[in-house]
């Protein structure tokens with residue numbers, strides 16, 4: 001089944017558009033997982049157990065797994081999320097010349113990492129995105145990112161009068177495939193603009209919680225026909241930082257539930 005149909009089913013089943021970001025920063029892992037064989041996997045497993053009923057998706061950022069043990073932890077994490085029926089968006093911000101992009105796209109293959117969707121960067125243009133598009137997997141194209149430097153290039157005005165991020169949104173909306181857009185909740189006006197350019201694209205909206213973005217705008221503009229994802233990573237997985245033992249993970253579950261409920265107030 002195509003990614004956004006599966007995501008729609010998951011959103012309906014959980015009544016949630018929350019994407020739980022699995023970014024297990026080694027410097028912030030609780031002591032009781034650091035002595036395990038694969039601490040990031042041990043941590044993610046407990047987080048998934050605590051949050052899956054509120055999770056429309058999980059979003060591991062590849063940056064937190066870029067070493068041999070990390071890759072094993074990521075494989076285990078994705079398989080475990082699938083065991084709970086939760087789709088996984090690999091936030092890897094890939095794309096490259098064709099033969100290289102084809103290798104990156106293996107992250108979406110069942111005999112690769114088996115992620116359900118991936119984030120890609122539009123900077124190299126359409127051909128660099130093509131290898132990600134001819135499958136049922138979801139492809140979220142970075143349009144207007146949540147960091148302050150996102151404005152440096154993405155807000156530049158082109159000779160046509162449109163901004164770079166508007167051009168990216170238009171290009172992505174024209175692509176064939178399971179295409180969505182990444183637009184940060186820290187840029188609510190840009191969120192509204194991108195929604196008007198790409199009315200049928202589901203958005204992946206990071207930047208709420210730790211980055212202080214606008215959760216209400218994320219819901220108002222992030223969803224297309226009810227489908228889209230609003231991500232929080234540190235705000236959920238480290239919600240229990242001052243707690244210990246099982247309370248640590250209970251706090252993550254409570255944070256995911258509270259975010260679901262808060263977002264649902266605006267749906």
Ligand SMILES: O=c1ccn([C@@H]2O[C@H](COP(=O)(O)O)[C@@H](O)[C@H]2O)c(=O)[nH]1
Nearest residue numbers: 061145146184206207210211232233234
């Ligand atoms: O524009 C973007 C694109 C990606 N991200 C990623 O989302 C999470 C956000 O984490 P928080 O802890 O909720 O701030 C993280 O993996 C980022 O790399 C983003 O923030 N903004």
